[in-house]
Amino acid sequence: MPLDSNSKPVILLSTSAFTLIELLVVLAIISILVALLLPLISRSKGKAQQIQCVGNLRQLGLGIQNFLAVNHAYPSSIAGTNSDNPGTWMLQLQRGGFDISAPKTNFFSEGVWHCPSARWGSSWRSGGTPTCYGYNAFGVLRVGNRTNALGLHGRFISRSHLFAPLPESEVTSPSEMMAIGDSFTGGVDFMRQPDLDYLERVGFASSRHHGRVNVVFCDGHVESPSLKFVFTDSSDAALVRWNRDHQPHRDEL
Numbered sequence: 001m002p003l004d005s006n007s008k009p010v011i012l013l014s015t016s017a018f019t020l021i022e023l024l025v026v027l028a029i030i031s032i033l034v035a036l037l038l039p040l041i042s043r044s045k046g047k048a049q050q051i052q053c054v055g056n057l058r059q060l061g062l063g064i065q066n067f068l069a070v071n072h073a074y075p076s077s078i079a080g081t082n083s084d085n086p087g088t089w090m091l092q093l094q095r096g097g098f099d100i101s102a103p104k105t106n107f108f109s110e111g112v113w114h115c116p117s118a119r120w121g122s123s124w125r126s127g128g129t130p131t132c133y134g135y136n137a138f139g140v141l142r143v144g145n146r147t148n149a150l151g152l153h154g155r156f157i158s159r160s161h162l163f164a165p166l167p168e169s170e171v172t173s174p175s176e177m178m179a180i181g182d183s184f185t186g187g188v189d190f191m192r193q194p195d196l197d198y199l200e201r202v203g204f205a206s207s208r209h210h211g212r213v214n215v216v217f218c219d220g221h222v223e224s225p226s227l228k229f230v231f232t233d234s235s236d237a238a239l240v241r242w243n244r245d246h247q248p249h250r251d252e253l
Contacts, residue, residue: 049117050209053182054222059112060133060180061220063097070096073165074179074218076154077137077189080162088188089135089152092165108132117208120186121201130186130203136178137189139243140252150243150252152179152218172246174218181215181230182208190215192242194232 067075071085075092079085085092090113094103107113108131115132124130137143139150152171154163171177181190184203199205205227212224213231229238239248 049115050212050214050224053115053117053209053214054224056112056115057133057180057214057216057222058220060093060097061216061222063093064179064216064218065097065220066099067093067097068168071165072168074152074154074168074171075135076152076163076165077135078162079154079164080158080160083157083161083164085165089137090131090188115182115208115214118182119204119208121203123202124186128186131183131188133180134183134185134188134190135180136191136242138191140192140239140249143189143191150245150249152244166244171218171244173240175221176241176246177218177244178215178230178241179218182213184208192231196227196231199227199231 064074067073075085075089075096078088079092085096087095090108091103094100094107100107106129109129113132118130118132120130136151137149137153141148141150152166154166156162157164178190183190184199184205185193186203193199196205209224211227213227214222214224215230216222230241233239234250234253236248239250240246243249
């Protein structure tokens with residue numbers, strides 16, 4: 001053991017530390033782990049949000065069934081203040097499907113009406129409140145064709161009563177007709193849109209549910225078909241799901 005100048009023993013301490021190379025190696029390993037984990041975390045979050053959206057639509061489907069049980073008809077697109085079920089289809093469903101007599105002003109932007117994955121393009125940044133879910137009012141017909149709508153729009157009564165609910169019996173195959181689905185435009189209508197680029201610009205369609213669309217059918221069950229099958233496919237199997245008579249109506253495209 002070494003001695004100091006006063007003949008006292010000196011204890012030598014052995015110290016160790018990371019070298020610069022070792023630090024760089026550790027940082028590189030951490031970076032690799034982060035790069036591997038981030039996509040997994042993102043996918044897990046997206047899956048959880050999709051599950052929540054599917055749950056929302058199941059609740060909306062139950063609302064439709066409750067509305068049918070009382071009225072034997074589906075909510076119309078919009079009914080006048082003199083009607084038994086006034087307001088938009090969302091108000092009708094909120095009152096007659098969920099038994100909420102006095103809905104809040106912006107109820108459609110929260111709770112079961114809000115998809116956690118929904119994002120909107122610049123067209124919605126200047127104002128207005130987009131809706132996450134739309135109603136299959138027109139079927140394969142263009143929005144605005146109210147004289148013979150193939151969806152759940154309802155029948156025109158008068159300027160004061162507007163549209164009467166569509167009778168339950170007029171939907172030929174409830175398990176094969178879409179009622180409510182993801183709105184990628186932020187509008188209140190769920191409609192066929194062959195221009196997927198437009199849906200991408202307005203509502204980031206491909207990233208909301210990894211290229212799929214959550215839809216509740218008239219019988220209350222929920223499916224998640226692909227964007228292409230729902231919006232651009234012109235096969236009979238795809239088209240009949242839009243129309244209450246379960247016919248493709250390809251001549252209307």
